Amino acid sequence: MTAASGKIDSYLRRVRSGLRGLPDGEVTDILNELRAHIVERLELASGPPDVAIESVLESFGRAEQIAALYVAENLVARAESSRTPWTILRSLFYWSTLSVIGFFVFMICVVGYGFGVCFFLAALMKPIHPEGVGLWYRNDPANFSLHVGGFSGSPGERELLGWWLVPVGCSLGGGTILLTTHFALWSLRRLRQPMR
Amino acid sequence: MAEDHDAVDKWEVQLRKGCLELAILASLWGGRLYGLELLRILENESDLVISEGTVYPLLSRLRSEDLLDAEWVEAELGHPRKYYRLTPAGRRRAVAMARIWARFSEKLDGLLRAVLKEER
Numbered sequence: 030m031t032a033a034s035g036k037i038d039s040y041l042r043r044v045r046s047g048l049r050g051l052p053d054g055e056v057t058d059i060l061n062e063l064r065a066h067i068v069e070r071l072e073l074a075s076g077p078p079d080v081a082i083e084s085v086l087e088s089f090g091r092a093e094q095i096a097a098l099y100v101a102e103n104l105v106a107r108a109e110s111s112r113t114p115w116t117i118l119r120s121l122f123y124w125s126t127l128s129v130i131g132f133f134v135f136m137i138c139v140v141g142y143g144f145g146v147c148f149f150l151a152a153l154m155k156p157i158h159p160e161g162v163g164l165w166y167r168n169d170p171a172n173f174s175l176h177v178g179g180f181s182g183s184p185g186e187r188e189l190l191g192w193w194l195v196p197v198g199c200s201l202g203g204g205t206i207l208l209t210t211h212f213a214l215w216s217l218r219r220l221r222q223p224m225r
Numbered sequence: 226m227a228e229d230h231d232a233v234d235k236w237e238v239q240l241r242k243g244c245l246e247l248a249i250l251a252s253l254w255g256g257r258l259y260g261l262e263l264l265r266i267l268e269n270e271s272d273l274v275i276s277e278g279t280v281y282p283l284l285s286r287l288r289s290e291d292l293l294d295a296e297w298v299e300a301e302l303g304h305p306r307k308y309y310r311l312t313p314a315g316r317r318r319a320v321a322m323a324r325i326w327a328r329f330s331e332k333l334d335g336l337l338r339a340v341l342k343e344e345r
Contacts, residue, residue, distance in 0.1 A: 058307075061297075062281060065304045066260050070277075072303075090276030098282035106289040 033078040037067055040092050047096025050123050051103055059099060063089075100127070101220040108217050114142050114206060117213045124220065134216045141209030145202045152198025163188035164197075241273050245283060247326060248273050250292065250311065250319035257310040259298075260284070284309060292318050 041060050048056045067085060074081035089095075108120040121138055124131030154162045165186045190197055245267075252258065252266045260281060267274045274280060287293045292315035299305050311319065 059281070059285070061305075062260065062307045063278065065306060066277070066281075068304060069261055088277055090278035094276075095278040095282065098279055099285060102282045102286040102289075106286055110289075 031079060033071060033082040036082045036086065037064065037071075040067070040086055040089075043092035044096045047093050048099055050126075051100065055103075063095070101217075104220065105214075105217045108214060112210060112214070114210065117210060118142065120217065121213060124217070130216075131220075134213065138209050138213045141205055141212065145204075145206035145209060148198045148202035148205060152195045152202065155192070155194045155198070159192075163194055164190045244271075244326075245273050245280070246287070247319070247322045249280070249283065249287065250315060251323065253293070253309060253311045253315070254319060257308040259306040259308045261306075263309070287315070291315075 041064060044063060045056060045060060048059065051059075067089060070085045070089070071078050071081055074085055104120045104124055108117045110116075118135070118138060121131065121135040125135035151162055166189050167186045248267055248271045249263065252263055252270070258266070263284075264274060264277055264280060267280070284293065284295075288295050288309070291312055293309045294312050295307055295309050297305050297307050
Protein backbone atom coordinates (compact mmCIF):
# COMPACT_ATOMS: atom_id res chain seq x y z
CA MET A 30 0.00 0.00 0.00
CA THR A 31 1.35 3.43 -0.90
CA ALA A 32 1.23 6.29 1.56
CA ALA A 33 -1.38 8.01 -0.63
CA SER A 34 -3.79 5.07 -0.64
CA GLY A 35 -3.32 4.67 3.11
CA LYS A 36 -4.27 8.32 3.62
CA ILE A 37 -7.32 7.93 1.38
CA ASP A 38 -8.44 4.87 3.36
CA SER A 39 -7.94 6.65 6.65
CA TYR A 40 -9.85 9.73 5.38
CA LEU A 41 -12.76 7.57 4.19
CA ARG A 42 -12.81 5.70 7.51
CA ARG A 43 -13.34 9.07 9.23
CA VAL A 44 -16.18 9.85 6.83
CA ARG A 45 -17.71 6.41 7.46
CA SER A 46 -17.64 6.83 11.22
CA GLY A 47 -19.54 10.13 10.84
CA LEU A 48 -22.18 8.45 8.68
CA ARG A 49 -23.41 6.07 11.38
CA GLY A 50 -27.15 5.61 11.25
CA LEU A 51 -27.39 5.86 7.47
CA PRO A 52 -28.33 2.67 5.58
CA ASP A 53 -25.31 0.47 4.72
CA GLY A 54 -25.98 0.57 0.97
CA GLU A 55 -26.08 4.36 1.02
CA VAL A 56 -22.85 4.57 3.02
CA THR A 57 -21.06 2.27 0.54
CA ASP A 58 -22.34 4.33 -2.38
CA ILE A 59 -21.19 7.59 -0.74
CA LEU A 60 -17.72 6.21 0.05
CA ASN A 61 -17.29 4.82 -3.49
CA GLU A 62 -18.17 8.18 -4.98
CA LEU A 63 -15.83 10.11 -2.68
CA ARG A 64 -13.02 7.62 -3.35
CA ALA A 65 -13.50 7.92 -7.12
CA HIS A 66 -13.30 11.71 -6.85
CA ILE A 67 -10.20 11.75 -4.66
CA VAL A 68 -8.36 9.15 -6.78
CA GLU A 69 -9.11 11.00 -10.01
CA ARG A 70 -8.04 14.33 -8.49
CA LEU A 71 -4.84 12.65 -7.37
CA GLU A 72 -4.14 11.33 -10.87
CA LEU A 73 -4.57 14.84 -12.27
CA ALA A 74 -2.38 16.46 -9.61
CA SER A 75 1.21 17.35 -10.37
CA GLY A 76 3.99 15.83 -8.30
CA PRO A 77 4.28 12.46 -6.58
CA PRO A 78 0.92 11.10 -5.26
CA ASP A 79 2.29 10.63 -1.75
CA VAL A 80 2.88 14.39 -1.56
CA ALA A 81 -0.09 15.60 -3.65
CA ILE A 82 -2.60 13.64 -1.54
CA GLU A 83 -2.30 16.22 1.27
CA SER A 84 -3.49 19.11 -0.88
CA VAL A 85 -6.14 16.96 -2.59
CA LEU A 86 -7.67 15.99 0.76
CA GLU A 87 -7.35 19.54 2.05
CA SER A 88 -9.28 21.00 -0.89
CA PHE A 89 -11.86 18.23 -0.53
CA GLY A 90 -12.76 19.38 3.00
CA ARG A 91 -12.70 17.90 6.49
CA ALA A 92 -13.97 14.32 6.63
CA GLU A 93 -16.14 15.03 9.70
CA GLN A 94 -17.74 18.03 8.01
CA ILE A 95 -18.56 16.11 4.83
CA ALA A 96 -20.12 13.30 6.89
CA ALA A 97 -22.10 15.81 8.99
CA LEU A 98 -23.46 17.42 5.82
CA TYR A 99 -24.58 14.04 4.49
CA VAL A 100 -26.29 13.27 7.80
CA ALA A 101 -27.95 16.70 7.86
CA GLU A 102 -29.22 16.39 4.29
CA ASN A 103 -30.46 12.89 5.06
CA LEU A 104 -32.28 13.98 8.22
CA VAL A 105 -33.93 16.94 6.50
CA ALA A 106 -34.91 14.84 3.48
CA ARG A 107 -36.39 12.11 5.72
CA ALA A 108 -38.33 14.60 7.85
CA GLU A 109 -39.57 16.64 4.89
CA SER A 110 -40.58 13.62 2.83
CA SER A 111 -43.37 12.63 5.22
CA ARG A 112 -43.76 15.57 7.65
CA THR A 113 -45.44 13.22 10.13
CA PRO A 114 -44.65 13.80 13.81
CA TRP A 115 -43.35 10.22 14.10
CA THR A 116 -40.82 10.56 11.24
CA ILE A 117 -39.78 14.00 12.44
CA LEU A 118 -39.27 12.74 16.00
CA ARG A 119 -37.19 9.82 14.71
CA SER A 120 -34.96 12.22 12.74
CA LEU A 121 -34.69 14.52 15.76
CA PHE A 122 -33.88 11.60 18.03
CA TYR A 123 -31.02 10.65 15.72
CA TRP A 124 -29.82 14.27 15.76
CA SER A 125 -30.08 14.29 19.58
CA THR A 126 -27.55 11.45 19.70
CA LEU A 127 -25.09 13.63 17.74
CA SER A 128 -25.27 17.02 19.44
CA VAL A 129 -26.50 18.95 22.47
CA ILE A 130 -28.54 21.32 20.29
CA GLY A 131 -30.16 18.28 18.68
CA PHE A 132 -31.06 16.98 22.15
CA PHE A 133 -32.75 20.27 23.14
CA VAL A 134 -34.66 20.50 19.86
CA PHE A 135 -35.79 16.90 20.34
CA MET A 136 -37.00 17.61 23.89
CA ILE A 137 -38.85 20.80 22.86
CA CYS A 138 -40.59 18.88 20.07
CA VAL A 139 -41.51 15.98 22.38
CA VAL A 140 -43.15 18.51 24.72
CA GLY A 141 -44.82 20.33 21.78
CA TYR A 142 -46.26 17.16 20.29
CA GLY A 143 -47.22 15.97 23.79
CA PHE A 144 -49.28 19.14 24.39
CA GLY A 145 -50.86 18.82 20.94
CA VAL A 146 -51.93 15.24 21.63
CA CYS A 147 -53.30 16.20 25.09
CA PHE A 148 -55.45 18.99 23.60
CA PHE A 149 -56.80 16.55 21.01
CA LEU A 150 -57.46 13.89 23.66
CA ALA A 151 -59.37 16.38 25.81
CA ALA A 152 -61.53 17.33 22.81
CA LEU A 153 -62.13 13.66 21.99
CA MET A 154 -62.96 12.67 25.58
CA LYS A 155 -65.43 15.53 26.16
CA PRO A 156 -68.37 13.80 24.37
CA ILE A 157 -67.57 10.52 26.18
CA HIS A 158 -67.28 12.01 29.67
CA PRO A 159 -68.90 15.47 29.47
CA GLU A 160 -68.98 16.11 33.20
CA GLY A 161 -65.43 15.02 33.93
CA VAL A 162 -63.41 16.58 31.10
CA GLY A 163 -62.90 20.31 30.71
CA LEU A 164 -60.77 23.35 31.35
CA TRP A 165 -60.78 23.55 35.12
CA TYR A 166 -60.21 26.72 37.09
CA ARG A 167 -59.85 27.27 40.84
CA ASN A 168 -59.80 30.87 42.00
CA ASP A 169 -58.13 30.29 45.33
CA PRO A 170 -55.18 32.64 45.97
CA ALA A 171 -53.50 30.00 48.10
CA ASN A 172 -53.96 27.22 45.61
CA PHE A 173 -54.64 28.68 42.15
CA SER A 174 -55.15 26.12 39.41
CA LEU A 175 -55.92 26.10 35.68
CA HIS A 176 -55.68 22.82 33.82
CA VAL A 177 -57.22 21.02 30.92
CA GLY A 178 -58.45 17.41 31.01
CA GLY A 179 -59.02 15.40 34.19
CA PHE A 180 -61.86 13.04 34.92
CA SER A 181 -63.39 14.97 37.77
CA GLY A 182 -63.17 18.52 38.88
CA SER A 183 -61.76 18.76 42.37
CA PRO A 184 -63.89 20.56 44.97
CA GLY A 185 -63.86 24.30 44.37
CA GLU A 186 -62.96 24.01 40.70
CA ARG A 187 -65.15 25.42 37.96
CA GLU A 188 -65.24 24.27 34.34
CA LEU A 189 -64.77 27.20 31.94
CA LEU A 190 -65.31 26.02 28.36
CA GLY A 191 -68.19 23.54 28.38
CA TRP A 192 -68.74 22.10 24.91
CA TRP A 193 -66.44 24.76 23.47
CA LEU A 194 -63.67 22.45 24.62
CA VAL A 195 -64.20 20.33 21.50
CA PRO A 196 -63.46 23.04 18.87
CA VAL A 197 -60.92 24.80 21.09
CA GLY A 198 -59.11 21.52 21.90
CA CYS A 199 -59.02 20.51 18.22
CA SER A 200 -57.75 23.95 17.13
CA LEU A 201 -55.13 24.16 19.88
CA GLY A 202 -54.08 20.53 19.29
CA GLY A 203 -53.75 21.03 15.52
CA GLY A 204 -52.04 24.40 15.98
CA THR A 205 -49.53 23.08 18.51
CA ILE A 206 -48.66 20.07 16.34
CA LEU A 207 -48.33 22.29 13.26
CA LEU A 208 -46.14 24.82 15.10
CA THR A 209 -43.96 22.04 16.52
CA THR A 210 -43.56 20.53 13.04
CA HIS A 211 -42.53 23.92 11.61
CA PHE A 212 -40.06 24.45 14.44
CA ALA A 213 -38.60 20.96 13.94
CA LEU A 214 -38.18 21.41 10.18
CA TRP A 215 -36.74 24.90 10.63
CA SER A 216 -34.22 23.55 13.15
CA LEU A 217 -33.30 20.63 10.91
CA ARG A 218 -32.77 22.95 7.92
CA ARG A 219 -30.44 25.08 10.04
CA LEU A 220 -28.46 21.93 10.75
CA ARG A 221 -27.09 22.13 7.22
CA GLN A 222 -23.78 23.72 7.98
CA PRO A 223 -22.11 26.54 6.06
CA MET A 224 -19.58 25.43 3.46
CA ARG A 225 -16.40 26.01 5.41
CA MET B 226 -13.84 46.57 11.79
CA ALA B 227 -13.08 42.87 12.41
CA GLU B 228 -16.76 42.34 13.33
CA ASP B 229 -17.71 43.98 10.04
CA HIS B 230 -15.51 41.53 8.15
CA ASP B 231 -16.98 38.60 10.08
CA ALA B 232 -20.52 39.67 9.31
CA VAL B 233 -19.70 40.12 5.61
CA ASP B 234 -17.94 36.72 5.54
CA LYS B 235 -20.97 35.02 7.10
CA TRP B 236 -23.29 36.75 4.65
CA GLU B 237 -21.10 35.67 1.73
CA VAL B 238 -21.12 32.03 2.92
CA GLN B 239 -24.90 32.06 3.20
CA LEU B 240 -25.20 33.68 -0.23
CA ARG B 241 -22.93 31.09 -1.84
CA LYS B 242 -24.78 28.31 -0.07
CA GLY B 243 -28.14 29.60 -1.26
CA CYS B 244 -26.96 29.91 -4.87
CA LEU B 245 -25.17 26.56 -5.09
CA GLU B 246 -28.32 24.55 -5.68
CA LEU B 247 -29.31 26.73 -8.65
CA ALA B 248 -25.74 26.61 -10.01
CA ILE B 249 -25.73 22.80 -9.86
CA LEU B 250 -29.09 22.52 -11.62
CA ALA B 251 -27.94 25.01 -14.26
CA SER B 252 -24.64 23.15 -14.79
CA LEU B 253 -26.55 19.94 -15.46
CA TRP B 254 -28.89 21.64 -17.93
CA GLY B 255 -26.74 20.61 -20.90
CA GLY B 256 -26.60 16.90 -20.00
CA ARG B 257 -25.22 14.39 -17.54
CA LEU B 258 -22.05 15.11 -15.55
CA TYR B 259 -20.10 13.30 -12.86
CA GLY B 260 -18.97 15.02 -9.68
CA LEU B 261 -15.56 16.20 -10.80
CA GLU B 262 -16.85 17.55 -14.13
CA LEU B 263 -19.59 19.38 -12.30
CA LEU B 264 -17.07 20.87 -9.88
CA ARG B 265 -14.89 22.09 -12.75
CA ILE B 266 -17.86 23.91 -14.25
CA LEU B 267 -18.79 25.38 -10.89
CA GLU B 268 -15.20 26.50 -10.27
CA ASN B 269 -14.81 28.04 -13.71
CA GLU B 270 -18.22 29.58 -14.13
CA SER B 271 -19.57 30.41 -10.72
CA ASP B 272 -16.88 30.86 -8.05
CA LEU B 273 -19.31 29.26 -5.60
CA VAL B 274 -17.52 26.19 -4.29
CA ILE B 275 -15.24 26.59 -1.27
CA SER B 276 -14.47 22.96 -0.51
CA GLU B 277 -15.08 20.25 -3.10
CA GLY B 278 -16.54 17.62 -0.80
CA THR B 279 -19.50 19.77 0.24
CA VAL B 280 -21.05 19.43 -3.22
CA TYR B 281 -21.66 15.69 -2.84
CA PRO B 282 -24.09 15.86 0.11
CA LEU B 283 -26.04 18.49 -1.82
CA LEU B 284 -26.16 16.23 -4.89
CA SER B 285 -27.40 13.46 -2.63
CA ARG B 286 -30.25 15.67 -1.35
CA LEU B 287 -31.23 16.84 -4.84
CA ARG B 288 -31.39 13.20 -5.81
CA SER B 289 -33.55 12.30 -2.81
CA GLU B 290 -35.89 15.13 -3.84
CA ASP B 291 -36.15 13.50 -7.32
CA LEU B 292 -34.61 16.54 -8.99
CA LEU B 293 -31.63 14.47 -10.18
CA ASP B 294 -31.09 10.92 -11.39
CA ALA B 295 -27.79 9.19 -10.77
CA GLU B 296 -26.15 6.12 -12.29
CA TRP B 297 -22.76 4.48 -12.02
CA VAL B 298 -21.00 4.15 -15.38
CA GLU B 299 -17.91 2.01 -15.93
CA ALA B 300 -15.24 4.14 -17.59
CA GLU B 301 -13.25 2.58 -20.44
CA LEU B 302 -10.09 3.69 -18.69
CA GLY B 303 -9.89 4.36 -15.02
CA HIS B 304 -12.61 4.18 -12.39
CA PRO B 305 -16.39 3.91 -12.46
CA ARG B 306 -18.05 7.30 -12.22
CA LYS B 307 -21.38 8.33 -10.83
CA TYR B 308 -23.19 10.49 -13.37
CA TYR B 309 -26.00 12.89 -12.51
CA ARG B 310 -28.68 14.20 -14.80
CA LEU B 311 -31.72 16.42 -14.34
CA THR B 312 -35.10 14.73 -14.03
CA PRO B 313 -38.16 16.47 -15.53
CA ALA B 314 -38.89 17.82 -12.03
CA GLY B 315 -35.29 19.04 -11.83
CA ARG B 316 -35.64 20.89 -15.14
CA ARG B 317 -38.85 22.54 -13.93
CA ARG B 318 -37.12 23.53 -10.67
CA ALA B 319 -34.14 24.95 -12.60
CA VAL B 320 -36.41 27.08 -14.81
CA ALA B 321 -38.42 28.35 -11.84
CA MET B 322 -35.28 29.23 -9.85
CA ALA B 323 -33.55 30.82 -12.86
CA ARG B 324 -36.57 33.08 -13.49
CA ILE B 325 -36.65 34.22 -9.88
CA TRP B 326 -32.89 34.80 -9.89
CA ALA B 327 -32.98 36.80 -13.16
CA ARG B 328 -35.80 39.05 -11.92
CA PHE B 329 -34.20 39.47 -8.52
CA SER B 330 -30.68 40.23 -9.74
CA GLU B 331 -31.87 42.65 -12.41
CA LYS B 332 -33.67 44.77 -9.79
CA LEU B 333 -30.87 44.51 -7.26
CA ASP B 334 -28.28 45.52 -9.88
CA GLY B 335 -30.20 48.74 -10.35
CA LEU B 336 -29.96 49.50 -6.64
CA LEU B 337 -26.31 48.52 -6.40
CA ARG B 338 -25.23 50.73 -9.29
CA ALA B 339 -25.51 53.82 -7.10
CA VAL B 340 -23.56 52.18 -4.24
CA LEU B 341 -20.73 51.04 -6.49
CA LYS B 342 -20.57 54.40 -8.27
CA GLU B 343 -20.27 56.21 -4.93
CA GLU B 344 -17.50 53.83 -3.86
CA ARG B 345 -15.37 54.75 -6.88
